[in-house]
Amino acid sequence: MNNITIKNITEKANVNRVTFYAHFDDKYQLFDDMIYKTICKDIYEKAGKLQELDRNHIEILYTSIHAFLNTIVENCPYSYIKLFPLLRIKMIDVLKMHSDSKTIETEMKMDSFRSIMISSMLYEAAEISILKKSNLSQKELLKQLNNFIF
Template sequence: MGTKVRNIRMTQTKQSLINAFVNLVNEKDFEKITVADLTKGAQVNRATFYAHFNDKYELLDYIVDESASAVIENRTLGVVKFDKERIHELVLAVCDYHQQPNIQCRRSYLSLIPQLKDKMLVELKNYLSKSFDAIYTDEEKSFYVPIYANIILEAGYLWASGASSLDKETVAKKIATFILGDSSRVILQG
């Protein structure tokens, strides 16, 4: 079998497993989902599942990792720059990321939050580190990157969790201004 055909089948199988996971996590808690549930939902056998993933945690890791980088890529349009527009888009990316898992089972979503936040934090740090290349030394980057990444992550998460009554555009604008400054004072109220 040709490499191209094998790659297409692998991609289709992974997508089937991802779809099965998303459907299942809407019905029951993540901890109660089994590999048997996933293979049944994807209509593949166990050996096929294990050819792609070691366990359901690796599948979840794959899904979360792919979506974190994709949402940043979509929001920034691939432009890596440290400016208000990009900070604004990074906050919106975090908002989108936490809205993305359409998980009706609230306990399941709550159990996934630490993993979701960890993956997004890694992606934010990667983006910011690249955007700082022409601005800061390595020592300065190691100081500023985690600070800015955590501010952006927490702002988007607080909005997504309903802890803020502000709309996400306003949150993003205020955080971009907070990080990069402005001649007018930043007030975190509507």
């Protein structure tokens, strides 16, 4: 990220610096916005139509997160470890927003704490799998995750 300059960004995007600064304070805010929108789009495309929190919903969310993190590893093989903490924060925000926007909270009487915990578990399980911090297969990890949640 240190090698990327506002000049690089504006030249590639064919916009001037004034336009850039009208939308973002700096390149870090641009990065945050891009990550947040990418995660939102991915989650809502795959899980947006589901109306209740069940094992299928958990599987779709987990698979989406896993695929997203895997893409980061493939595209940023030397810096993904530095990116994961930033992605974790954004991902949990998106997942919490996703569960808040559904009928899940009212149907399951899910409070904000539980919503955050489920979101955190989903992210952590995917990261554990990606980083190979467990000897469980992805399918077994998902089964354990569902057992924790339900």
